[in-house]
Amino acid sequence: MKTEMEKTPLIANLVSVQTTTRCTLRCKKCSCSFPLFNPPVDSDVRLIKRSIGRLFNVFSYIHEIRIAGAEAFLYPHVIEVIEETAKHRKKFGYINIVTNATYVPKSEILQSMANLNCPVLVRIDNYGELSGKLTELRAVLGEHKIDYEVRNNCEHNYFCGGWIDFGTEYEDKHYSASELKKLFFNCRNRTECKTVWDGVLYACGFIAAGHKLLKCPVAARDCVDLLNTDNEAAIQKVKDFDKYPLLGCAYCNGFDPVNSPRIPAAEQM
Numbered sequence: 628m629k630t631e632m633e634k635t636p637l638i639a640n641l642v643s644v645q646t647t648t649r650c651t652l653r654c655k656k657c658s659c660s661f662p663l664f665n666p667p668v669d670s671d672v673r674l675i676k677r678s679i680g681r682l683f684n685v686f687s688y689i690h691e692i693r694i695a696g697a698e699a700f701l702y703p704h705v706i707e708v709i710e711e712t713a714k715h716r717k718k719f720g721y722i723n724i725v726t727n728a729t730y731v732p733k734s735e736i737l738q739s740m741a742n743l744n745c746p747v748l749v750r751i752d753n754y755g756e757l758s759g760k761l762t763e764l765r766a767v768l769g770e771h772k773i774d775y776e777v778r779n780n781c782e783h784n785y786f787c788g789g790w791i792d793f794g795t796e797y798e799d800k801h802y803s804a805s806e807l808k809k810l811f812f813n814c815r816n817r818t819e820c821k822t823v824w825d826g827v828l829y830a831c832g833f834i835a836a837g838h839k840l841l842k843c844p845v846a847a848r849d850c851v852d853l854l855n856t857d858n859e860a861a862i863q864k865v866k867d868f869d870k871y872p873l874l875g876c877a878y879c880n881g882f883d884p885v886n887s888p889r890i891p892a893a894e895q896m
């Protein structure tokens with residue numbers, strides 16, 4: 628029988644499932660510092676599949692479930708991850724995959740996405756000259772009748788007004804308690820950046836990457852070990868994620884949609 632906590636539905640706008648840190652670009656200000664993973668790391672596909680099952684036990688509904696990289700299309704088992712996610716189609720709105728248009732997915736990946744019985748959206752970040760496969764990518768997605776949208780990150784037409792520098796050097800900023808609260812409660816990622824990585828659901832992808840790089844501490848209350856926590860405890864922890872600043876926020880510049888300074892997108896190392 629479900630407990631009172633489990634009966635209250637837990638709904639998320641967006642949850643990312645991390646697959647690989649491989650990428651074709653090396654952006655200086657990559658929000659998850661993926662270029663610093665050297666060599667790149669592929670997560671264990673069995674762990675990812677078990678995590679997806681647990682995720683849909685804990686959440687009653689997720690509007691957007693993102694199969695995330697760096698470049699998720701480079702993950703060798705991306706088809707398995709997509710198809711595993713699709714099995715839970717009544718519990719999410721759509722599957723999203725983000726790509727930088729430097730790469731055209733293999734035909735078997737496109738075919739797999741085309742055959743899904745659930746909505747899937749490829750979000751293409753257009754970085755101008757860097758995104759050399761944009762035209763080809765649009766063409767093959769069109770041929771396979773796979774929905775896509777293009778976000779312009781080019782000069783004069785920045786999506787979201789430009790990139791944010793989250794602070795990828797992960798230095799402790801020594802904020803006062805009130806500064807930290809302000810940073811956190813004004814941060815767009817407070818509710819929009821939950822990330823599952825190697826079986827652990829992190830409240831924010833920035834701290835997940837920092838934790839993996841051993842550059843940023845993560846408090847026990849800021850993450851949930853999905854495979855070793857019962858539903859009631861997991862639901863309670865996730866409900867508390869957005870109530871207090873995360874320990875790792877001290878290492879971050881935050882993402883205030885209005886006031887955070889914007890920087891040029893995708894400057895390469």
Ligand code: SF4
Binds near residue numbers: 651654657658659727
């Ligand atoms: S394209 Fe740039 S920002 Fe995107 S994952 Fe790769 S390195 Fe990071």
Ligand code: SF4
Binds near residue numbers: 873881
């Ligand atoms: S301020 Fe905190 S919640 Fe916002 S991006 Fe940084 S670490 Fe994540």
